[in-house]
Amino acid sequence: MEAEKTNPVERLESVLAAIGPMAVAVSGGVDSMTLALVAHRRAPGECAMFHAVSPAVPGAATARVRDIAAREGWRLVLIDAGELADRRYRANPPDRCLYCKTNLYSTISRHSSDTMVSGANLDDLGDWRPGLGAARDHGVRHPYVEAGIDKATVRGIAAGLGFADLADLPAGPCLSSRVETGIRIEPHALAMIEAAERLITVAVKPATVRCRLRRSKVVIELDEDCLAALSPAGIKSLGDSIASIFADLGQSTAVHFAPYRMGSAFLRADGP
Numbered sequence: 237m238e239a240e241k242t243n244p245v246e247r248l249e250s251v252l253a254a255i256g257p258m259a260v261a262v263s264g265g266v267d268s269m270t271l272a273l274v275a276h277r278r279a280p281g282e283c284a285m286f287h288a289v290s291p292a293v294p295g296a297a298t299a300r301v302r303d304i305a306a307r308e309g310w311r312l313v314l315i316d317a318g319e320l321a322d323r324r325y326r327a328n329p330p331d332r333c334l335y336c337k338t339n340l341y342s343t344i345s346r347h348s349s350d351t352m353v354s355g356a357n358l359d360d361l362g363d364w365r366p367g368l369g370a371a372r373d374h375g376v377r378h379p380y381v382e383a384g385i386d387k388a389t390v391r392g393i394a395a396g397l398g399f400a401d402l403a404d405l406p407a408g409p410c411l412s413s414r415v416e417t418g419i420r421i422e423p424h425a426l427a428m429i430e431a432a433e434r435l436i437t438v439a440v441k442p443a444t445v446r447c448r449l450r451r452s453k454v455v456i457e458l459d460e461d462c463l464a465a466l467s468p469a470g471i472k473s474l475g476d477s478i479a480s481i482f483a484d485l486g487q488s489t490a491v492h493f494a495p496y497r498m499g500s501a502f503l504r505a506d507g508p
Contacts, residue, residue: 245393247383249278252353255377257282259348261340262312264297266405267355267387269304270394271379275353276310277397285310286344288317291423292336292410294430304402317343326421330366330502332412337370345374352376358386406444407498416450416501425449425485432456432478439474440466447478448501454482454489457496466493 242250252258252275260275262268262285275283287301305312317340319325325335344352354371357380361368371378380390394403411426432447432454442462448455456478458466466474475491482489 244383244385244389245274245396248274248379248385248393251379251382252278255351255353255379257350259283259344259350259352260285261344261352261354261376262287262301263355263410264293264301265355265408266394266402267357267380267390269300269355269402270390270397270399271353271355272310273304273308273397273399274393276308280309280311283311284348284350285312286347287312287314288319288340288343289314290317290410291320291426292412292421294408294411297408304399313347315343315347320421320423328412328415328417328419328421330417332366332417332421334366334370336410336412337367338373341370341374341376354378355390356381357390358384413499414446414448414501416448419449419451428481428485431481435477435481436474440470444496446496446500450501452490453492454478455492455494455500457494457500460495463493463495 258275260268260272260283262272264287272283272285276285285301285305287298289298301312304310317336319336319339322335322339325332325339341352352374354376356365356368356371356378361381385393391403394400411429412421414429415421415425429447429449433445436442436445436447436456436458440458440462443459444457446457448457456474471493475493478491479489482491
């Protein structure tokens, strides 16, 4: 088969060539950033990058997009997707991502008539991702999927392009994913979550950190090596600092530490 005769970049470039002019949704993560790099280097005049600036998007992600866009000469469009004005999104139901992506793609489509593309890869198809439904409804294409590329291959492509830091970038979902399902999404709470994760990152440099906002407490999830290295005094000190960040939420600010579990704030009707 042809896919077996070509390397992943060649397969991806072939898919992109067939798509033609495109609007690339760029979140700031390794998947969409690498897709934008390949698309721009293949045909600079045929793509524009769209990045949503929002309280739900970590500031580090927006800074990363701006930096690489300037270095690579991307045609970058910063947008407000307006998801926080959507009461369905703010209610934080299990399918919150559907409303997030619906707002994102609707906004991009108002700025561009080109084909929208996302950084979804083969690994994303094995999980429940409501946002893929929004992509289908808006005619969004997924070049990695069409080229038979998974997450590990995306990281390899990024490294091959000379972006080792991007290749090693840990997963960084939106800040709303830290809020337990059913708790209303509030911009000030998202800012506190980001501040808490930034404090932890500076203090102990974990491989992974998530600040989970639950109904009666805040849970700091860390990779097991980092968590095991923390002394009881260190945990208390960090916990006190984080509690002070959340002090004006008007609810219990008990801070707990736990091992990282992917998606632990996400609750579905049929279980977590």
